[in-house]
Amino acid sequence: MLLMRYCSHRFPIPCEKRLTNFSRRSWLAAARGNLSCSFAQNGNMDVSLSNNSTFSGMEDVLMGYIFGKEKATRVAHLVWKHVVQKGDTVVDATCGNGYDTLAMLKMVADGSGRGCVYGMDIQKDALENTSSLLNESVNPIEKELVKLFTICHSRMEEVVPKSTTLRLVAFNLGYLPGGDKEVTTTSATTILALQAATRILASGGLISLIVYVGHPGGRDELETIQAFASELSVEDWVCSEFQMLNRPLAPVLIFLFKR
């Protein structure tokens, strides 16, 4: 789902990604060296770079984000890892092309058959792409931990069992890269999905949103989410937002942590 978004936002891929043991000093050098690596338009290359990246720590990734050398999605995935454990149940509310679904599966699968990813998308194409990606990336036993539904994320409560202890609900809002750009997530259904997510999320769980604002209605959708988050009780929720101020098309990261 994220490939074309990466392209459309033209996030630079830092040369330092290929270095190992990326230290503070290296960051300093990178920050001061003003590296300007060209962005690969090839989605697969982008994903493979992402997978092979040696930016393993939150520190490097956050610095990379602040220094414009890392993707918002890398920050999101690392934040997920701080909440999700092997064997957990999580929801990918917007499967898209399946890259987040796959990332979640790797976080919850422990080889013992525990762990579950409920994946949903309103577009059949998205779920087919997700299923294909899973077939290429994991073994059949792991894939069985993923339950895919062609359904609007606003109806997640219809597919996630009430008894589930849900640790993460992740949204990646916008349109399906490679799909019909007229079909996008909307404020009306996203707000219903957020309300549902707050109801079914476990205490100590996280709602993660990566909001792409480059499409018509994207900015309105962001404002709707910000308004929803600002109303959540401070006693029960910690709602944070990370965004780039001089990149109007860059995705906005929102984390709603349930105490």
Add this chain to the structure above:
Amino acid sequence: MLLMRYCSHRFPIPCEKRLTNFSRRSWLAAARGNLSCSFAQNGNMDVSLSNNSTFSGMEDVLMGYIFGKEKATRVAHLVWKHVVQKGDTVVDATCGNGYDTLAMLKMVADGSGRGCVYGMDIQKDALENTSSLLNESVNPIEKELVKLFTICHSRMEEVVPKSTTLRLVAFNLGYLPGGDKEVTTTSATTILALQAATRILASGGLISLIVYVGHPGGRDELETIQAFASELSVEDWVCSEFQMLNRPLAPVLIFLFKR
């Protein structure tokens, strides 16, 4: 400067701060344990906890921020450490009670007499408090690396030598805790100070802003800064913002990194 602000924002101090080697698992436990430690209203205690904190890594601090267990200022100080090296020259544009000035001095002082902190504040009381804090905290040789000026931050170019390679300009915007709350930083002078900072900052340097919005005019000042940052060229600047969506009085973190 930050003591009363910490109090006014009632940031929780997590018990885990006292633990060493705070791991991801520990964070998970903290996140899931829903710890509710009481906040110490005593400023000195708060500072001493902060100084003794064993949250040494950006990863823990960022997680702490997202999980509502860490202060925005801790995130800012750790970001500074990724840009500032021993021997560097930096500016504290708003000394307040001197806690940021002291933190910067510790980052640049290397015992060889190199490094310099230009500290300024429009209020004489603030500089006296800063000077006292430095007297209590560092030796005379280190203190000599700090140059204090009773001047508006909008005039920083009058005190920072043109030849200087400036690595960091830090702002902590609002009023002087313990001082006259009628005296606050304002949009009019802050925008001039930001313009000055962008002129004198070295490539690879950082402008850091912690914006307190709880006072009259605070929200307007934030919007002025956001508008200024959004106009900075993407080729030359990476402008990021971190904020809490459901804590209207929580400080907003803004980093303007000069490529």
